[in-house]
Amino acid sequence: MIFESNVSRRGFLAESTMMNRMTASSILLAAFLVGIVSVAQETIAVVLAQSNAAEFQSLFDGKSLNGWTQITGNPKLWAVEDGSLVMLGEGGGWLGTGRDHADFEFDFEFKLTPESNSGIYLRAPADKSHISRTGMEIQLLDETHPRYRDIKDWQKTGALYHVSPPAPGHLKPTGEWNRMEIRLEGPHLIVKLNGAKVVDDRLDSHPELDAEHPGLKRTTGRVGLQSHNGRVEFRKIRIRDLHPVRQ
Numbered sequence: 001m002i003f004e005s006n007v008s009r010r011g012f013l014a015e016s017t018m019m020n021r022m023t024a025s026s027i028l029l030a031a032f033l034v035g036i037v038s039v040a041q042e043t044i045a046v047v048l049a050q051s052n053a054a055e056f057q058s059l060f061d062g063k064s065l066n067g068w069t070q071i072t073g074n075p076k077l078w079a080v081e082d083g084s085l086v087m088l089g090e091g092g093g094w095l096g097t098g099r100d101h102a103d104f105e106f107d108f109e110f111k112l113t114p115e116s117n118s119g120i121y122l123r124a125p126a127d128k129s130h131i132s133r134t135g136m137e138i139q140l141l142d143e144t145h146p147r148y149r150d151i152k153d154w155q156k157t158g159a160l161y162h163v164s165p166p167a168p169g170h171l172k173p174t175g176e177w178n179r180m181e182i183r184l185e186g187p188h189l190i191v192k193l194n195g196a197k198v199v200d201d202r203l204d205s206h207p208e209l210d211a212e213h214p215g216l217k218r219t220t221g222r223v224g225l226q227s228h229n230g231r232v233e234f235r236k237i238r239i240r241d242l243h244p245v246r247q
Contacts, residue, residue: 032047032139043099056105058235059097062086068095069222072128077227084111084233085225092227096126102220103242104242107181112142114176116230119161122184123221131224136203137161138182138191140232142174158198161219163206166191168196177235184241187216220245 059067062083073093079086124135139159158166170193172178181192191199203216
């Protein structure tokens with residue numbers, strides 16, 4: 001009886017050990033499968049997000065101003081020369097895209113001349129208001145010119161005008177082509193100048209400016225090219241909508 005009891009106990013222990021190993025293996029397998037499912041879900045989410053975003057669309061054909069709307073100013077101060085869209089001086093108002101954009105990526109190349117001053121309007125209302133306040137403006141400026149030696153940091157190229165100063169040192173000399181990339185998604189704004197991130201800001205992080213800058217709360221509007229003074233050339237202008245315009 002004692003022998004049989006020991007055998008039974010050994011058999012029970014062996015069976016228990018096997019069951020424990022099987023349970024542990026099952027847990028590991030379940031965890032592995034959960035991990036695979038999680039990765040798959042994340043991958044699918046990324047693919048869907050990318051598929052929902054439109055492709056880049058050119059906004060300038062190199063030959064005409066087709067697709068642009070003269071919002072204010074003298075249309076004779078905008079021209080096309082040698083494949084570039086050119087701002088010829090003060091008084092040209094601004095050119096706007098043909099429709100509103102909400103969340104988007106906008107990139108282009110620009111060339112400044114001595115003392116020139118321009119800007120890019122974002123989520124702008126298509127009217128004659130002060131767009132750097134009622135919408136938003138990214139500054140383009142020959143900031144090295146003596147005329148501008150006393151300007152504020154938020155007036156320099158790449159700045160969200162009067163709101164966010166840019167990281168310095170990335171603007172090329174006048175007469176050379178620069179590349180700017182702007183990404184605006186919800187309240188998150190990123191500006192890159194010649195490959196360097198110069199602004200990374202949230203529009204809702206400036207409550208002290210709400211009264212003066214109602215445009216920071218806008219969710220949609222035109223993208224525009226501003227005429228301030230001097231000659232500025234633009235080329236390779238394109239946009240990609242990240243999400244449909246909110247109604």
